[in-house]
Amino acid sequence: MKFWNSKLAWLMLAAALAVLMLQVSGLDAGSPSAARQPNPAAADLPGFTAMAPIDAHAHVYADDPSFAAMLKRLNLRILDICVIDDRDAFSKALEPQRGDVLKVRRITGGRAAFCTTFSPYGFEEAGFKEQTIRQLNHDFSNGAVAVKIYKVMGMEMKNKAGKWVMADDPAFEPIYQDIAAHNRTVVAHLAEPDSCWQPPNPSSPDYGYYKEHPEEYAYAHPDWPSKASILAVRDHLLAENPRLRVVGAHLGSMETDVDQMARRFDRYPNFAVDTAARVPYLMLQPRAKVRAFLIKYQDRVLYGTDLGLMPGENTTAALRHWREEYLRDWRFFATDEEVTYHGKQYEGLKLPQPVLRKIFHDNAVHWFPGIVPGK
Numbered sequence: 001m002k003f004w005n006s007k008l009a010w011l012m013l014a015a016a017l018a019v020l021m022l023q024v025s026g027l028d029a030g031s032p033s034a035a036r037q038p039n040p041a042a043a044d045l046p047g048f049t050a051m052a053p054i055d056a057h058a059h060v061y062a063d064d065p066s067f068a069a070m071l072k073r074l075n076l077r078i079l080d081i082c083v084i085d086d087r088d089a090f091s092k093a094l095e096p097q098r099g100d101v102l103k104v105r106r107i108t109g110g111r112a113a114f115c116t117t118f119s120p121y122g123f124e125e126a127g128f129k130e131q132t133i134r135q136l137n138h139d140f141s142n143g144a145v146a147v148k149i150y151k152v153m154g155m156e157m158k159n160k161a162g163k164w165v166m167a168d169d170p171a172f173e174p175i176y177q178d179i180a181a182h183n184r185t186v187v188a189h190l191a192e193p194d195s196c197w198q199p200p201n202p203s204s205p206d207y208g209y210y211k212e213h214p215e216e217y218a219y220a221h222p223d224w225p226s227k228a229s230i231l232a233v234r235d236h237l238l239a240e241n242p243r244l245r246v247v248g249a250h251l252g253s254m255e256t257d258v259d260q261m262a263r264r265f266d267r268y269p270n271f272a273v274d275t276a277a278r279v280p281y282l283m284l285q286p287r288a289k290v291r292a293f294l295i296k297y298q299d300r301v302l303y304g305t306d307l308g309l310m311p312g313e314n315t316t317a318a319l320r321h322w323r324e325e326y327l328r329d330w331r332f333f334a335t336d337e338e339v340t341y342h343g344k345q346y347e348g349l350k351l352p353q354p355v356l357r358k359i360f361h362d363n364a365v366h367w368f369p370g371i372v373p374g375k
């Protein structure tokens with residue numbers, strides 16, 4: 001009996017220590033059952049935190065103190081991105097997003113950096129250029145480190161003559177020049193995954209998205225520009241503006257084939273990509289090929305997620321999802337453990353530490369000057 005009691009006491013001490021370690025590692029808001037049965041991968045999140053990670057693609061519009069606390073706990077920074085899309089009720093205009101992002105920046109002590117945008121819809125109106133440049137310069141003086149351009153160019157907008165308006169339209173050129181002159185960066189979400197132009201395929205990572213957003217599903221609109229033509233326009237923009245840094249969101253919409261990215265990196269020194277919402281596409285390609293690509297182009301890939309937090313959203317549930325995503329991605333990039341995606345197992349890439357440091361921190365600092373204040 002005495003032996004049993006001391007064993008029990010030892011077990012309780014071990015359990016208390018395990019809970020303490022989880023709290024220290026930033027997983028404290030996990031479920032009690034997670035604390036009782038520690039996830040073997042939990043030990044990896046301190047590795048993520050040690051990188052001083054930067055999530056270079058997020059959309060946080062709720063200034064919730066628990067979000068700020070999570071950033072601090074994970075030693076994490078984000079690029080908080082505004083986006084204008086007149087098909088979406090929340091994203092119709094720059095406000096309230098810009099005000100929301102500035103509030104998030106304040107409450108996080110600057111861990112959320114401000115990425116502004118501009119409305120492209122008025123490009124045929126008199127004074128568009130002057131007004132847009134004035135707005136952007138105001139945002140730059142207010143600390144904006146980047147400017148998002150969006151897929152509505154090439155996939156939604158038409159001019160008065162009924163022609164598609166593409167990202168390299170001459171109306172936008174003075175704006176790109178102004179961004180470059182201010183040493184700011186463009187985040188370019190142009191085109192979409194290949195599956196946007198293909199028949200519905202339940203095994204595609206984006207199947208659910210196009211089911212929910214038929215208005216964005218190019219396959220259902222055969223009159224829309226082809227993906228190849230939109231990417232050719234993006235490449236033209238890169239060639240025309242060699243002094244403009246451009247980070248292609250979502251693996252630059254070349255998600256199915258790392259060779260496509262490699263060709264652009266070789267051709268355009270002003271181009272990098274983020275991984276936002278496309279990490280599974282790296283799992284789906286041959287592991288050795290993806291690993292070699294990330295090592296060769298270790299200066300050109302920025303870690304990003306596309307995670308979000310909307311005003312009024314259930315923060316506890318959202319933050320649990322954020323942590324799960326970081327854990328999965330970190331395991332995939334940093335370890336050779338099995339990572340599960342859609343019920344299938346993929347072996348992690350176990351990238352060398354210096355490469356991880358670039359993807360998770362250094363590249364964001366380089367491509368978005370000012371994202372870490374004072375750096």
Ligand SMILES: [Zn+2]
Pocket residue numbers: 057058059081276306
């Ligand atoms: Zn996004």
